Amino acid sequence: MNPVLKPDLITDVRELLQFGFMVNALAAGTIVAVLAAVVGWFVVLRRQAFAAHTLSVMAFPGAAGASLIGIPVALGYYVACLLAAAVVGPTANPRQRWVGSESATIGTVQTVGLAAGFLFLSLNQALLGEPDSLLFGTFLGITHGQVLILLAIALASIAALAVVGRPLRFVTVDRELARASGVPVRRVEAIFVLVLTLAVAATSQITGALLVFALLVAPPACALRITSRPLPGLLLSITLALIIVWLGLALAYFTVYPAGFYVTTLAMGLFVLTRVVWR
Amino acid sequence: MFAHEFVRNAYLAGTFVALACGVIGWLVVLRGQVFAGDALSHVAFVGAIGAAVLGVDVRIGLFVLTLATAAGLGLLGPRARADDVVIGTALAWILGLGALLLALLAASAAGASGITTANALFGSIYSLSRSGSWLAAGIAAAVTVAVLGAARPLLLSTVDPELAVLRGLPVSLLGLGFLAALAVVTAESTQAVGALLVLGLIAAPAGAARALTARPYRALALSGGLAVGAMWGGLALSYAVSGLPPSSAVIGLAAATYAVCAALGRRRRSDRAGERIRTRPG
Numbered sequence: 001m002n003p004v005l006k007p008d009l010i011t012d013v014r015e016l017l018q019f020g021f022m023v024n025a026l027a028a029g030t031i032v033a034v035l036a037a038v039v040g041w042f043v044v045l046r047r048q049a050f051a052a053h054t055l056s057v058m059a060f061p062g063a064a065g066a067s068l069i070g071i072p073v074a075l076g077y078y079v080a081c082l083l084a085a086a087v088v089g090p091t092a093n094p095r096q097r098w099v100g101s102e103s104a105t106i107g108t109v110q111t112v113g114l115a116a117g118f119l120f121l122s123l124n125q126a127l128l129g130e131p132d133s134l135l136f137g138t139f140l141g142i143t144h145g146q147v148l149i150l151l152a153i154a155l156a157s158i159a160a161l162a163v164v165g166r167p168l169r170f171v172t173v174d175r176e177l178a179r180a181s182g183v184p185v186r187r188v189e190a191i192f193v194l195v196l197t198l199a200v201a202a203t204s205q206i207t208g209a210l211l212v213f214a215l216l217v218a219p220p221a222c223a224l225r226i227t228s229r230p231l232p233g234l235l236l237s238i239t240l241a242l243i244i245v246w247l248g249l250a251l252a253y254f255t256v257y258p259a260g261f262y263v264t265t266l267a268m269g270l271f272v273l274t275r276v277v278w279r
Numbered sequence: 280m281f282a283h284e285f286v287r288n289a290y291l292a293g294t295f296v297a298l299a300c301g302v303i304g305w306l307v308v309l310r311g312q313v314f315a316g317d318a319l320s321h322v323a324f325v326g327a328i329g330a331a332v333l334g335v336d337v338r339i340g341l342f343v344l345t346l347a348t349a350a351g352l353g354l355l356g357p358r359a360r361a362d363d364v365v366i367g368t369a370l371a372w373i374l375g376l377g378a379l380l381l382a383l384l385a386a387s388a389a390g391a392s393g394i395t396t397a398n399a400l401f402g403s404i405y406s407l408s409r410s411g412s413w414l415a416a417g418i419a420a421a422v423t424v425a426v427l428g429a430a431r432p433l434l435l436s437t438v439d440p441e442l443a444v445l446r447g448l449p450v451s452l453l454g455l456g457f458l459a460a461l462a463v464v465t466a467e468s469t470q471a472v473g474a475l476l477v478l479g480l481i482a483a484p485a486g487a488a489r490a491l492t493a494r495p496y497r498a499l500a501l502s503g504g505l506a507v508g509a510m511w512g513g514l515a516l517s518y519a520v521s522g523l524p525p526s527s528a529v530i531g532l533a534a535a536t537y538a539v540c541a542a543l544g545r546r547r548r549s550d551r552a553g554e555r556i557r558t559r560p561g
Contacts, residue, residue: 261379
């Protein structure tokens with residue numbers, strides 16, 4: 001039986017929560033939204049969207065390599081992401097990135113990752129499930145265990161950010177002054193890249209690289225345009241991300257079209273709206 | 280090796296695509312637009328799927344969507360240089376449209392065959408036809424000539440936009456034109472040799488050239504040369520080693536060259552810094 005959207009909101013929500021898979025999907029979506037909105041606020045502030053995109057693409061070589069040597073796909077994913085982060089991380093200097101060759105380094109890391117993925121596939125002589133589920137993810141079939149792991153990673157990441165958040169902001173706004181004031185600049189930046197890697201790897205396993213990227217960039221960018229103060233900005237970013245995910249998943253449930261389309265379209269719509277209103 | 284027609288076709292298209300990527304890539308890196316190039320190569324795929332849904336020629340979808348995205352990115356950013364947040368959001372949205380189009384295509388009558396057509400377009404460099412390789416080489420050569428012709432004003436508008444405006448250069452128009460050239464190369468090469476090769480050859484040789492020299496024209500030539508070298512070496516390597524895909528071999532060589540050049544460049548810079556300290560009076 002196809003679900004039908006009725007004018008009565010309570011019935012709709014009850015219908016949405018009728019099946020276990022949908023409850024898990026909404027729980028995972030909620031965790032992802034909060035985590036991505038918080039980490040993404042710093043990503044946008046530090047202008048590291050390209051690095052974040054490159055990390056999320058590492059899903060492909062990670063999965064292909066893992067299936068080649070026979071280890072769990074999730075493990076391969078974390079290893080590939082951490083390797084990429086080790087190269088991309090040191091290039092993270094927001095003030096100098098666009099005048100130097102750092103974007104060339106990030107682009108090269110991304111293509112090397114993809115090329116390695118193709119090599120693993122060709123060595124394995126096997127097909128890798130569904131290539132689009134890597135990119136677009138599937139919200140169906142998320143288990144309760146996966147939700148718990150996701151929750152643990154999200155709590156750890158947000159706790160780490162709560163510790164380094166203030167110095168990280170200082171480093172981002174004025175790196176030299178932060179260094180002169182005794183902030184361990186490199187260590188703070190390394191911790192942030194680690195948190196970003198964990199967040200991207202954990203969430204895009206479940207939601208696909210595409211969804212996490214839409215949540216990582218658009219809601220924080222909207223929030224930063226409206227306010228540059230950290231606490232209201234972070235709360236606003238989380239709120240927007242939650243609206244996008246819940247609406248997107250509900251729309252995907254009641255129609256035949258994929259969640260990835262709704263989530264990214266809602267994100268783009270909000271982004272354009274804030275650009276127009278807060279010029 | 281050159282007795283095989285597919286090898287000759289691959290070298291013909293590969294040489295010119297690599298040259299175009301290397302030359303444009305150096306300017307792309309200088310302008311900090313690698314992310315834009317990356318986005319365009321993803322967008323090309325969505326364009327192809329869209330064309331399959333509408334039932335028009337796949338190349339039309341490819342070129343229309345990449346050029347439209349390039350124009351959009353150019354118009355959204357100051358002086359036709361969109362920032363990475365805009366690129367990221369737009370990229371996610373267009374890929375989301377791709378997800379929708381895939382779902383539409385899978386539901387339609389032409390479904391499976393349409394997806395195969397779109398996929399087949401992103402073929403390997405070793406499956407190029409004779410006419411396909413001439414076309415790719417021709418487009419790549421034309422774009423290279425166009426960019427080289429505009430290299431001087433492009434360089435000035437990149438390095439010092441204020442001065443360029445004072446000199447009366449149309450900075451925004453140049454930026455838009457440059458993005459359009461990037462879009463044409465990406466769209467054509469993506470379906471001829473694969474998106475992976477395009478992005479790799481835009482980023483890695485340019486990074487290597489920048490690490491070695493700061494002189495613009497020398498770096499431009501070096502970047503083009505290194506890209507062509509990586510292409511030739513990689514094609515030969517993948518021909519010799521079975522199971523090694525050509526794109527992986529070319530990217531591997533290009534990235535290794537970049538790593539070596541970056542190390543060389545760093546050592547040279549620290550040598551120079553050391554000299555300066557040693558020769559400082561008193």
